[in-house]
Amino acid sequence: MPLLEIKNLHVKIDGKEILKSLDLTVNAGEVHAIMGPNGSGKSTLAYVLAGKAGYEPTSGEVKFDGKNIFDMTPDERAAAGLFLAFQYPLEIPGVATMTFLRTALNAQRKKRGEAELSTPEFIKRVREAAGKLNIDQDMLRRAVNVGFSGGEKKRNEILQMALLEPRLAVLDETDSGLDIDALKIVADGVNRLRALQRAFVVITHYQRLLSYIVPDIVHVLSGGRIVKTGGKELALELEARGYAEYQEEAVE
Amino acid sequence: MKTAAEAALAEAFAAARDRLPGDDAVAAQRDAAFGLFAKEGLPHRRVEEWKYTDLRALMREAKPLAPPPDAAAKARAKAAGALLGDVETRRLVFVDGAFVAELSDLAHLEEGLTVDSLADALSDNDPVLTRHLGKLAPANNVAVALNTALMGDGAVIRIAAGATIERPLHLLFVASAKPDASFVRSLVVVERGARAMVIESHEGPAGSDYQVNAALELFVGDEAHVDHVKIVGEGADALHVSTLAAAIGAHARFNAFSFIAGGAVVRNQLFLKFDGEGVVAGIRGATLLNGRQHADTTLVADHVAADCQSREVFKAVLDNEAHGVFQGRIIVRRHAQKTDAKMMTQALLLSERAEADNKPELEIFADDVQCGHGATSGAIDDELKFYLLARGIPAAEAEALLIQAFLGEAIEGIEHAGLREALLEAVAAWLKARK
Ligand SMILES: Nc1ncnc2c1ncn2[C@@H]1O[C@H](COP(=O)(O)OP(=O)(O)O)[C@@H](O)[C@H]1O
Numbered sequence A: 001m002p003l004l005e006i007k008n009l010h011v012k013i014d015g016k017e018i019l020k021s022l023d024l025t026v027n028a029g030e031v032h033a034i035m036g037p038n039g040s041g042k043s044t045l046a047y048v049l050a051g052k053a054g055y056e057p058t059s060g061e062v063k064f065d066g067k068n069i070f071d072m073t074p075d076e077r078a079a080a081g082l083f084l085a086f087q088y089p090l091e092i093p094g095v096a097t098m099t100f101l102r103t104a105l106n107a108q109r110k111k112r113g114e115a116e117l118s119t120p121e122f123i124k125r126v127r128e129a130a131g132k133l134n135i136d137q138d139m140l141r142r143a144v145n146v147g148f149s150g151g152e153k154k155r156n157e158i159l160q161m162a163l164l165e166p167r168l169a170v171l172d173e174t175d176s177g178l179d180i181d182a183l184k185i186v187a188d189g190v191n192r193l194r195a196l197q198r199a200f201v202v203i204t205h206y207q208r209l210l211s212y213i214v215p216d217i218v219h220v221l222s223g224g225r226i227v228k229t230g231g232k233e234l235a236l237e238l239e240a241r242g243y244a245e246y247q248e249e250a251v252e
Numbered sequence B: 001m002k003t004a005a006e007a008a009l010a011e012a013f014a015a016a017r018d019r020l021p022g023d024d025a026v027a028a029q030r031d032a033a034f035g036l037f038a039k040e041g042l043p044h045r046r047v048e049e050w051k052y053t054d055l056r057a058l059m060r061e062a063k064p065l066a067p068p069p070d071a072a073a074k075a076r077a078k079a080a081g082a083l084l085g086d087v088e089t090r091r092l093v094f095v096d097g098a099f100v101a102e103l104s105d106l107a108h109l110e111e112g113l114t115v116d117s118l119a120d121a122l123s124d125n126d127p128v129l130t131r132h133l134g135k136l137a138p139a140n141n142v143a144v145a146l147n148t149a150l151m152g153d154g155a156v157i158r159i160a161a162g163a164t165i166e167r168p169l170h171l172l173f174v175a176s177a178k179p180d181a182s183f184v185r186s187l188v189v190v191e192r193g194a195r196a197m198v199i200e201s202h203e204g205p206a207g208s209d210y211q212v213n214a215a216l217e218l219f220v221g222d223e224a225h226v227d228h229v230k231i232v233g234e235g236a237d238a239l240h241v242s243t244l245a246a247a248i249g250a251h252a253r254f255n256a257f258s259f260i261a262g263g264a265v266v267r268n269q270l271f272l273k274f275d276g277e278g279v280v281a282g283i284r285g286a287t288l289l290n291g292r293q294h295a296d297t298t299l300v301a302d303h304v305a306a307d308c309q310s311r312e313v314f315k316a317v318l319d320n321e322a323h324g325v326f327q328g329r330i331i332v333r334r335h336a337q338k339t340d341a342k343m344m345t346q347a348l349l350l351s352e353r354a355e356a357d358n359k360p361e362l363e364i365f366a367d368d369v370q371c372g373h374g375a376t377s378g379a380i381d382d383e384l385k386f387y388l389l390a391r392g393i394p395a396a397e398a399e400a401l402l403i404q405a406f407l408g409e410a411i412e413g414i415e416h417a418g419l420r421e422a423l424l425e426a427v428a429a430w431l432k433a434r435k
């Protein structure tokens, strides 16, 4: 059974159709890249999977681990193993990063019927994961993403992913705004988590990230549809030729 | 045309006048104060300062003056003060407005600390009253006038120059089940360079529509460091009107915090006068209301002297059909140059039927000052909430986190760690009860 199965998905925002008959199948162990021009619907796909209000599926189906994803609330989806690294991570003044991480981890564990982590065990896990991502203690002490640079916010998303150990991680332009060093740190973070039982959907505008996170399958999203699917060489092709030909295809 | 409540208050004063404690000077003070009430009546919405809290409409009847508490009421009061958890305080307990020595902790008073009941001080014609009583509370405020006219008991606390009182003084006002009225008046005089914290808490049972009118006059000497905390945890049907009137001396540090979570109708008045230069003050508050609760915090921060810094941060979380009011006026007098005063008031509406009224005002008569104010009111940010949901945090818990963060900005300003924790706990308990 595929981990994620999207069939003929149509999604409207404010009455406007953004995704139009989208199909995508992701199996455990795979890394998929979704590339496409700005405004093609990449973030819309990410949000509709995560369950954001206002992103209304009008037809089609999405199964996560065999279950209808639209029967689940966003927090249930997360506890079931779906993770979204936000394109624009939010700042939450007044909520300490440690409190946030701990509340999230324990909420997910509780929903799965697992015991809460002890404080020392939790701290140990955060320290380990943070260390690998070059996130210092001072960042952890601050409120979530408040005063973080763009790169720090993205690394914080990867830290959350590392701690929550999702089964499917959707990374929405996690590479945007990163310099090459930060990009490598983020890519290493992702690669460390690659595993047989886990899958990734890496959304990106540029090929650059895919030199470090090498995908199994590359899709081109344009005008709310997947217009082409290929191997990792498709990313290089897009880099060389741009999206122009696909944008034309998308015109009705 | 008098309302039933106004008529009853006049009767109560006429009946009690001759047995209320105090010498002739105090009696004259009472008569003058009552005179204001007799002239103005209960404040109503056409009186600007009471625009949002129409006491004439909200106070349908005036309850009889509470008799001295019986043994059962005193016994019940032993369980009071739970909100403070394990904060080590020196308790001074008042039941239905009367000081109860046997419930209070008067042993081993720190050097420099003097504690009396107002009733005793009035009977003894304590000279401290002549010097201080009624000197700070605004005489033109009808709620204060009623308090002055009918005050029966309260605390009189003196802290000698240079003394440091480690244990916070906790004035614990408990209402028994009887639907009576109490008028308590306290006086706290902190001399030069002394350090103290005064917590004033008010609680009582739900199901009793008792009435409390409490006033506290606080003198903060030069270079003193004083924290005042008011906790309004009255029963769900209570009417609570209270006033803090303070004068703050030169180079003093002063913090005031109002935590309002109880009562059907609450009016919390703060009249602060920065009398000496170089004061650093933090005036904050957190209000949590649900059901049809109404709470009004009205603040006047009067910068008389130069070089004072004040920060005002007031937050309200309003659920159901609750109504939160904040009126904050910062006055900067002509000689108060270099005043640095910033006021922020924010309301978080958890329901579409909840209502927040914010009225910040600046009255500036000096030219070299830094003053500002801001007010916001709105619902929980859906984007932030979704971020938390997407991390697996259930909706109720996500909202609770965001509400705690919102109030945290005010509560984190409390310097006493134990008290800060206790209030954060009280917020958590309020949020739990919400579900
Ligand atoms: N909240 C929204 N309200 C209205 N239109 C939106 C909203 N979010 C996205 N869109 C529109 O949907 C289309 C796809 O946007 P998006 O999914 O963000 O694209 P991408 O991530 O590929 O750049 C765009 O035309 C955008 O304007």
Ligand SMILES: [Mg+2]
Pocket: A042, A043, A044, A087, A172, A173
């Ligand atoms: Mg996008």
